[in-house]
Amino acid sequence: MNSFETHLQLFNSHLENYKTDVNLRSPRELYEPEHYILSLGGKRLRPLLALISCDLFGKDPSSALNSALCVELFHNFSLIHDDILDEAPLRRNKPTVHTKWNTNIAILSGDVMLVKAFEVLKNYEAKEFAQLFSIFSKTSIEVCEGQQLDMNFENENSITANDYIQMITKKTAVLLGCSLQMGAINAGASSLDQEHIYEFGKHLGIAFQLLDDTLDAYSTDEKSFGKQIGGDIIANKKTFLVLKALEVSNAEQVKKLNELMSKKKGDADKKIPSVLAIFNELGVKALCEAEADKHTKIAIDHLLKVNADRTKLKVLENFSLALLNRNI
């Protein structure tokens, strides 16, 4: 992971220590799922952002290790519970916790991970702890709200593209902002710098999710994308592409799209190209990419307002662009 390889190694080593401790705890039914999900891998993007941010503001990134662990634990708690909600059988090509064990264990082990996410912050002294806690608890609540909004969207017919942006902001983007802000707090950054780095992460997260939506529909390389291409279309997900399509289409196109999207589990071979044909007629891919670009620009604008070493800022800018272009 280019220049941040050492940050990643630093975090992975901290995570391994934590996992060793998890392995010692009982009852095992409660802690094995935690160890399992933390062993499934992933980019470790959120902890990485915490360390990068701490480093950016001139402090040894190891100062942010427990903030990094906190956001990674929270992220994994949310995966366990979200997978129950989504009835997902697989996570990173392995059985989800509720599939491997059962729903009860998945609920309870998720609960413990949520508490542990808070608890690791206790390693900081009282004042720093209180600051970290404030942004983290606020963010945790927003993520739950985002998840609820996502569930609501399934059964609501009047969702707009703007509602969708609000939802992904809470469900996905704020945790990236939070991770960066926590690293900034560990480095003793000013409130203004904390705000800029938070907004940078938040808008980067929105852009990332929007590009993820276009890749879900348009990627030609399932392996590098890591998910089933067309999965959102098959699942009738009201992504930005769909909602924008409904906004800019004529009555006939609206009818056709709603018809396609009312099919429970249609024939993917027919449904995907039919939906894509409408997307292409309406040019919604470009509209989605333009929206992502807008948020990328807002993100970079905030980043450039941060009072920190220019070289480090440039490295982070390049890192974030590489992330959006899936070169990481």
Place this chain on the structure above:
Amino acid sequence: MNSFETHLQLFNSHLENYKTDVNLRSPRELYEPEHYILSLGGKRLRPLLALISCDLFGKDPSSALNSALCVELFHNFSLIHDDILDEAPLRRNKPTVHTKWNTNIAILSGDVMLVKAFEVLKNYEAKEFAQLFSIFSKTSIEVCEGQQLDMNFENENSITANDYIQMITKKTAVLLGCSLQMGAINAGASSLDQEHIYEFGKHLGIAFQLLDDTLDAYSTDEKSFGKQIGGDIIANKKTFLVLKALEVSNAEQVKKLNELMSKKKGDADKKIPSVLAIFNELGVKALCEAEADKHTKIAIDHLLKVNADRTKLKVLENFSLALLNRNI
């Protein structure tokens, strides 16, 4: 509630303010269940203990209002998730959250309540907050562990009466100790006093649960007990009575008891008297009450070591004995 009526009113008024805030939040699907479960009533024992403890150590009980709210929110979070685990249709004679809404909403609204339980502690200044957080997060994890142990017991055959005490200590008793300790922290009590008041609450909780088990089998007044009499027997719960019975019985009695307890949902009219007959032969009711007495004595011993106003200590002692005797 005898001398603590004003404490209860103080808390109820604080809770009403909190519920007004909950009513203003969205998405509604996430917050209506929180408002609902907080409106189902209950003795409010945990928040009451926090206020009583703060008062005992010489500070205005209102200082402990957010500690009290914290433990009540946590308690209600655990009820929402436990009711999913137990597939319970009713809570205080009203539909449980997962029944009234659905399991997904129950998981997610429980998650938010867990975060909110932590968040209300942020109203205290950094140092007090850090102290409250430590005992509360430790306790939260223990409660989850206790719930997991309880689930494990269903499928394990080698559980002892001692294992049962360990389980109820985590699942039920530590939160009473925690509530009292948090109130003590709010009052600025010494570490030693905090420890004594915590142990008082913990052992009181163990005694309470043991007496609850005997009432479940032997109460003659379902209305005042508030639950179905014989419910544990019907559900084949491995309570202290059962585990003690298995310990002190001969081979024939063990066989008969295991036989009765292997019936999925037996004829309650026949099963309850048959199980009770074995309990009576073995005198396990007295053994269970003796165990409860032992913990009550330990609790009172700790209480009397607390460095506080003797009159107030006496009032709390009487209150706890009345609680055990179900006069509250």
